[in-house]
Amino acid sequence: MDIVKSIGETKGRTERRDAAENRKRIIDAATKLFEQHGVEHVSINQIAMEAQIGSATLYRRYKNKSDLCLDLIKDKIALLFEDIEVYLKENQTAPPRERLKGIISLFMSFRDKKLQLLAGVEEGALAGSHFLFSLHEIIVQLFDEMKTEEQTQPNTVFKVDMLFAALRSDSYVFQRDVRGYSSESFLEQICLTFFPEK
Template sequence: MKRNGEESKGRTERRDAAENRQRILDAAIKLFEQHGVEQVSMNQIAMEARIGSGTLYRRYKNKSELCLDLIKDNIVLLFENIEVYLKEHQSDPPRQRLKGVISLFMGFREKKLQLLTGVEEGALAGSHFRFNLHEIVVQLLNEMKTDEHTEPNTVFKADMLLMALRSDSYVFQRDVRGYSAESFLEQICLTFFPERSSTAIHEV
């Protein structure tokens, strides 16, 4: 059983930890807005938050984990919006539903591009986020399959689709190739799940 002094110390430590977390997040947002996520180091964040680098690394192993913490509420909201969209459009063809899901994700990417780029830099930090999105994509691709022997593996196709939707790929197509968000979405659909004419389906 804890003594009163021990309980008070525990509450103080929890309060200090919460305060440190908020200072870290506030410092990170400030620096990211000023310099961009890629240009800011963990040491800079620690200095701006006025904490030791050890304290920072005990809470966040790398910048990817920090970026994920900054947008985790937005990610939760994204998947809630996707769930609502899929329920409201459950009678639509799977191709149309997948296009809608990708459109929602691209809207999210536009708003949180820098932080999402930071998340993507860490393989483990964004793994749960990518897994959930991958699962949705695979399910919709499976609904589109017409022949197990001629169709590509949907897990592989989903992997390649999500690679094409990564920040670096999206920014390259937008800034270098000159695609608008709408044109990019159309090219993704044409590349990974083009519409088939009824004649083509019968021929398969």
């Protein structure tokens, strides 16, 4: 999938040695601080201090914390899309509703494992846009397959936008921690709300 190749790649250049060393220091510092304090409680300036580099050096590589979070999970995002690709190939004759539920299940499993970093990615306006846009396209196609001529339904893109809002980290954590839904029951409620069985 193109998304696997495009996430966080340097465009055909070999990284300078000092830049590579700075990147490693930033990644190591961010990983340590995120594990100790949680993503939302760590600032870019704290990461720069821990990495023993100037803030300007860090900002040259990462515009914001969302970009840094995306870099930390880009390999996992690539694996998620590989899993989605395999799942769709193996289930290409399954009804679109079933395939959609499977993809959302894969995404939720990914979210459970990388919740804090994914929440950090979601904070940025464009940091995760390639990743989210590609997932959005896949889900729109499946919703389009489910449409029937005689039914008046909301615009598919709007419907998927609303689904993504429900799947955001803050919404998911609220439903899990405040409402008491398990991952499985959350998935069932999402399915019943956005694409119920006819």
